[in-house]
Amino acid sequence: MVDVVIDIGNTQMKWGRCNPTGISAIARLDRDPESWQQQRDDWELRPGTEWWLASVNPSFTEPLIDWLTDQGDVVHRIDHFRQVPVIVDVEFPERVGIDRLMNAAALRSELQPGQAVAIVDAGSAITVDWLTGDGRFLGGAILPGIGLMARALHQYTAALPLVTLHRAPPANPGRNTVEAIERGLFFAARSGIDALIRGYAQQAESPRVVWTGGYAPLLAQEGEIRPDLTLEGIRRVAEWNA
Ligand SMILES: Nc1ncnc2c1ncn2[C@@H]1O[C@H](COP(=O)(O)OP(=O)(O)O)[C@@H](O)[C@H]1O
Ligand SMILES: CC(C)(COP(=O)(O)O)[C@@H](O)C(=O)NCCC(=O)O
Ligand SMILES: [K+]
Structure with missing residues (x-):
């Protein structure tokens, strides 16, 4: 059950x-x-x-x-890649965060041959992963999440306040410290994710993009937001293993 x-x-x-x-x-x-x-x-x-x-x-x-x-x-x-019905095609499959594999598992039954999926999970860390249309997880990128970047700026400098990003800032120059940090946090994350997806896509057809994680609503542009993607992957893997 x-x-x-x-x-x-x-x-x-x-x-x-x-x-x-x-x-x-x-x-x-x-x-x-x-x-x-x-x-x-x-x-x-x-x-x-x-x-x-x-x-x-x-x-x-x-x-x-x-x-x-x-x-x-x-x-x-669920703590081992062998429980997950995707091929984990990376150097050390056992070291991949199990949440990243759950996201892939959630999408497994929706894959179309020839159409890769870029999976963006924007939580504490941001992961941008690549799943091929035939169900191979090829790895991806790990970058600091928005909250983590904000805390790092505050904790490791003398003058910077702790900033919480509530909404997407415009791309004009920030006219005070808080505005400047808001722009830095947001565009570091968004532009990094964009560049990664574009880079991966040079090896394949343009991918479907699926977003999840607490910061997905703030960051997502093209593509779908699936707030319960990781949970859905756990449910599917559980059903397979039950
Ligand atoms: N609607 C939301 N619900 C919960 N967390 C949110 C929401 N919007 C933004 N967040 C932020 O997302 C972060 C949690 O994201 P999440 O993907 O759950 O992270 P993790 O999986 O690393 O624990 C929190 O820091 C929280 O401030
Ligand atoms: C990258 C992560 C920290 C993301 O965790 P999260 O932001 O969802 O809390 C997690 O997937 C993890 O600990 N990964 C292990 C290293 C790896 O995936 O290669
Ligand atoms: K994450």
Whole structure:
């Protein structure tokens, strides 16, 4: 059974309540067990609930697994590329973040021969990955996410404030420090992603572009936003492995 899927990233964990055909509800949670209890109650989960979990952040994961086990639940982990129905064509398949492979798994059944997919996951880090039309994951790029860049600028300089990016800034020159940082954060991310997709595309037909992650709505231009892409990949891999 696949009752709930969990995607544990470096900033947040996402829970997806599953029904036989897909994900019917999503919750974003932090490290606080009280919020887990609240969500478990809201979804009326009973002891024996089966959870399928993929994580890139062990410090988040162990306390959650202990807590779920204490509730009488069953936790299955997806933590190996061999559980995933894509060919992982990189130097060290076992080192690829499992979230990146879950995104690829989510798209596996939608692939069209000859049409590659660029997968942009904009969370704590940004990943820009390449999945061929015949289901090969070819790797990609990892760059700092917007929040991470903002914190780095603040933490490693004397004068720069911590800036939160709420909306896409225009490309005119910023007339104060905050405006200047907003432009820097946004265009570093967007232009980097653009350049990568264009670069990859020189080797193939122009790709389909699929966006996910907390910052996808801010950054996405062409292509589709799929907020639950990673959870959907976990659900599919869980169904294959259950
Ligand atoms: N609608 C949103 N819901 C949740 N997080 C959001 C949203 N919009 C932007 N964010 C930001 O996205 C980040 C989390 O993105 P996410 O993809 O969940 O990261 P990760 O997988 O690395 O934990 C947070 O820093 C949060 O500030
Ligand atoms: C690149 C990541 C940090 C992204 O994590 P996220 O931003 O989703 O929290 C994660 O996929 C990871 O830890 N990867 C391991 C190295 C690799 O993918 O090659
Ligand atoms: K990410």
